[in-house]
Amino acid sequence: MELNLSEQKQRFLDICHDKIHREGLDALLDWLGKVDFFEAPASTKYHGAYAGGLCQHSLDVYEYAQKIAFLSPTPIPEESLAIATLFHDVCKCNLYKTEYRNQKIDGEWQQVPAYTVDERFPFGGHGSKSVYQVQYFMKLEPVEASAINCHMGFSDGSATTVRDVSKAYQEYSLAWITHVADEAATYLLKR
């Protein structure tokens, strides 16, 4: 999967500057540029497992969310939609490292890159870590924090999570839309 990383980064920054007008945005984008957000994969092998996969996945989720935002009974502010989707997975910054493995290609052993998990900021939660990291630089509205926090849906499976996530989806259309857009970007695009 060949991506033009600098073009993709510029597209991400352009959308941020176009849709988000909030104090702290520049500091957040600055940080994303310093860590590996624009070069990181989206996972080790499940989806977007290549350089730039994380940024591409974030843009995919943003686009899917735009397409399904009409399902919300009340209009979703463009700024909130951009914030929740573009930054939902910033917890994956500084999470992966590249290792080289021997693989036989066309009968010859070659060194091929492979991603492994090397968590440098263990936080004990996926969405909650993204909320913390975004909020460190830029204040989130409750609806945006809930959307980022609950974007994984019911996958942790505890009764409390199921109850609270259900409630969040009922209360905040953006939270459900972010979750569904994340699933669509992950499972339908097959990147």
Ligand SMILES: [Fe+2]
């Ligand atoms: Fe995620």
Ligand SMILES: [Fe+2]
């Ligand atoms: Fe995601």
